[in-house]
Amino acid sequence: xxxNGQHYRSVWTVGDDAFGIxxxxxxxxxxxxxxxxSAEEAAHAIRSMQTRGAPLIGAVGAYGLALSVREDxxxxxxxxxxxxxxxxxxxxxxxxxxxWRMRGALLNQPHGRRVALAWAEAGKIADEDVAMSEAxxxxxxxxxxxxxxxxxxxxxxxxxxxxxxxLATVDYGTALAPIYMAHDAGIPLHVWVDETRPRxxxxxxxxxxxxxxxxxxxxxxxxxxxxxxxxGQVDMVIVGTDRVTANGDVANKIGTYLxxxxxxxxxxPFYVALPSSTIDWTLADGRDIPIEERSPDEVLxxxxxxxxxxxxxxxxxxxGSGAANPGFDVTPARLVTGFITxxxxxxxxxxxxxxxxxx
Amino acid sequence: xxxNGQHYRSVWTVGDDAFGIxxxxxxxxxxxxxxxxSAEEAAHAIRSMQTRGAPLIGAVGAYGLALSVREDxxxxxxxxxxxxxxxxxxxxxxxxxxxWRMRGALLNQPHGRRVALAWAEAGKIADEDVAMSEAxxxxxxxxxxxxxxxxxxxxxxxxxxxxxxxLATVDYGTALAPIYMAHDAGIPLHVWVDETRPRxxxxxxxxxxxxxxxxxxxxxxxxxxxxxxxxGQVDMVIVGTDRVTANGDVANKIGTYLxxxxxxxxxxPFYVALPSSTIDWTLADGRDIPIEERSPDEVLxxxxxxxxxxxxxxxxxxxGSGAANPGFDVTPARLVTGFITxxxxxxxxxxxxxxxxxx
Numbered sequence: 001x002x003x004n005g006q007h008y009r010s011v012w013t014v015g016d017d018a019f020g021i022x023x024x025x026x027x028x029x030x031x032x033x034x035x036x037x038s039a040e041e042a043a044h045a046i047r048s049m050q051t052r053g054a055p056l057i058g059a060v061g062a063y064g065l066a067l068s069v070r071e072d073x074x075x076x077x078x079x080x081x082x083x084x085x086x087x088x089x090x091x092x093x094x095x096x097x098x099x100w101r102m103r104g105a106l107l108n109q110p111h112g113r114r115v116a117l118a119w120a121e122a123g124k125i126a127d128e129d130v131a132m133s134e135a136x137x138x139x140x141x142x143x144x145x146x147x148x149x150x151x152x153x154x155x156x157x158x159x160x161x162x163x164x165x166x167l168a169t170v171d172y173g174t175a176l177a178p179i180y181m182a183h184d185a186g187i188p189l190h191v192w193v194d195e196t197r198p199r200x201x202x203x204x205x206x207x208x209x210x211x212x213x214x215x216x217x218x219x220x221x222x223x224x225x226x227x228x229x230x231x232g233q234v235d236m237v238i239v240g241t242d243r244v245t246a247n248g249d250v251a252n253k254i255g256t257y258l259x260x261x262x263x264x265x266x267x268x269p270f271y272v273a274l275p276s277s278t279i280d281w282t283l284a285d286g287r288d289i290p291i292e293e294r295s296p297d298e299v300l301x302x303x304x305x306x307x308x309x310x311x312x313x314x315x316x317x318x319x320g321s322g323a324a325n326p327g328f329d330v331t332p333a334r335l336v337t338g339f340i341t342x343x344x345x346x347x348x349x350x351x352x353x354x355x356x357x358x359x
Numbered sequence: 360x361x362x363n364g365q366h367y368r369s370v371w372t373v374g375d376d377a378f379g380i381x382x383x384x385x386x387x388x389x390x391x392x393x394x395x396x397s398a399e400e401a402a403h404a405i406r407s408m409q410t411r412g413a414p415l416i417g418a419v420g421a422y423g424l425a426l427s428v429r430e431d432x433x434x435x436x437x438x439x440x441x442x443x444x445x446x447x448x449x450x451x452x453x454x455x456x457x458x459w460r461m462r463g464a465l466l467n468q469p470h471g472r473r474v475a476l477a478w479a480e481a482g483k484i485a486d487e488d489v490a491m492s493e494a495x496x497x498x499x500x501x502x503x504x505x506x507x508x509x510x511x512x513x514x515x516x517x518x519x520x521x522x523x524x525x526l527a528t529v530d531y532g533t534a535l536a537p538i539y540m541a542h543d544a545g546i547p548l549h550v551w552v553d554e555t556r557p558r559x560x561x562x563x564x565x566x567x568x569x570x571x572x573x574x575x576x577x578x579x580x581x582x583x584x585x586x587x588x589x590x591g592q593v594d595m596v597i598v599g600t601d602r603v604t605a606n607g608d609v610a611n612k613i614g615t616y617l618x619x620x621x622x623x624x625x626x627x628p629f630y631v632a633l634p635s636s637t638i639d640w641t642l643a644d645g646r647d648i649p650i651e652e653r654s655p656d657e658v659l660x661x662x663x664x665x666x667x668x669x670x671x672x673x674x675x676x677x678x679g680s681g682a683a684n685p686g687f688d689v690t691p692a693r694l695v696t697g698f699i700t701x702x703x704x705x706x707x708x709x710x711x712x713x714x715x716x717x718x
Contacts, residue, residue: 221614223617228685261624299554316559321567
């Protein structure tokens, strides 16, 4: 994707011993990049959400692990780095998937080759993520085309929650990839962007992405999406996900479940876009997905720009009141119209998932 | 209710030609009162939400109309002032109800008596609101007692959205009145407080009220309530309302509908507390309730305290992105377990409402 005319991925190599990311905690107020030189720096960037988005933290974790191999290529060191990186975010499965893939690519190899192999494998994970996002875009585009055909000449209204765009992947995005492709194909589109409290990834990241790409969009308080569905102003919902269980339950940013309920209540198709690295075949259903509890400060404080352009944090709640801050919720498969994956579209059922991913 | 040991109502007379309100746009950061001297000042206070809450703006509108009578007691002037005040907020019906009641009490009376009559009638509206809130509290208390009996020794968890406390009425509140009474009766209680974006009435006003009264509570992003219902952490939901139609549909703060869907999906009782002045018998169902569209700035900006205690406003969204801001949504009667009114509890149906309010 392009920022001010320059092409960016969300993660890139810097020589062969460092890699770069966009500091997403500074967006949309400032565009700042960071160069990370170690697994510890990568872990910090993931934990503090300088880099985030289920597919992206898989690639960042892989690069982090690759850097740890430069310091110590032993099995023990690899296992330790893996554990440290895996613990940074508990809910998204892509991180663990990428780290285990790295481990598998390294442990049976001669120590002398591990540095080069690790760097190459991390690069492959990143490149494959781009290819998967692109394929998700093409597959989701067909659904949008189908809706556009039902209302010729009219705008297709799509609601999304949180950020599952190119900032959440290595490029293109999951939920936003079909939207970018539909926009580029000339389909008249408008996106309702859920603000996505408490971290405001919708108002800050998704709105920033859509604005940069020229896609018409409107920010909504998270409370408002149900109302627009009742009013017939939403043709479909597309969200990303941090983990899909074998039966099709979907962990995603807190609040996704509420929008899925409203979509069901108003017969609005509700799609979840994901690369297959997001599927956790080891969990039968969503009850066992660990839900990350984050800092109350994310609810009690808010970052923003003052009139002079400087960025600050304000306290917004009643002094003395506490907050709870679950990062994710689980949307039951029964509320999901379908999955948009790199291999095609399927029902949100075990059979649906197995039809695309048999093994 | 008491603030720092001093008893306050949300509206009070100042001599016989002015009245006071708490400037709710300054809470929870500062406690500031305002004295209003004219219908125009009252209209401004309602429009800018310095004073808000469906029952409270009824009383404030009544006092505003009473002040207009001091300037011109003619039928024409009364009708004009009524129209100006009624237009300030379109969704809540209590304001119109109070203004029409004032009009009815004045138009057939001699001009010379109208000033005194208007002031007395506004006072009656305010006093009756207090009595209704108190009765709602007693009636709702029975429901909470019933839940407490089902889980002896355990905390009853109640979720509420927006602010329907004493700051939204003249005293006690609607949704919060049963909570205060249950707390005072020694029932162990904990309240999940929806932040209620975009104006944050939950995090600012409800949390402030509950904290002042010593009721245990936790602020949640509006996205999180469904998750806690799925986890069995919510025993009941109580909200207020701005208008109930003859069939039991409920207009309330944007986002109420989403919480009602989640309550239904998890078999959590969902109650709406209201004085009968909130019932609009002229509307068959919720489709015809006008939904106020408020400024996008409420979504794009946020007020808060800086570290030095000063209050400021920050821009939180991507520069150049717009927002939509519907103030209310309509929860269909089918999602409502029951109404808690000053006359008792009833089903959210025409028959239920008519059983308590026959005429």
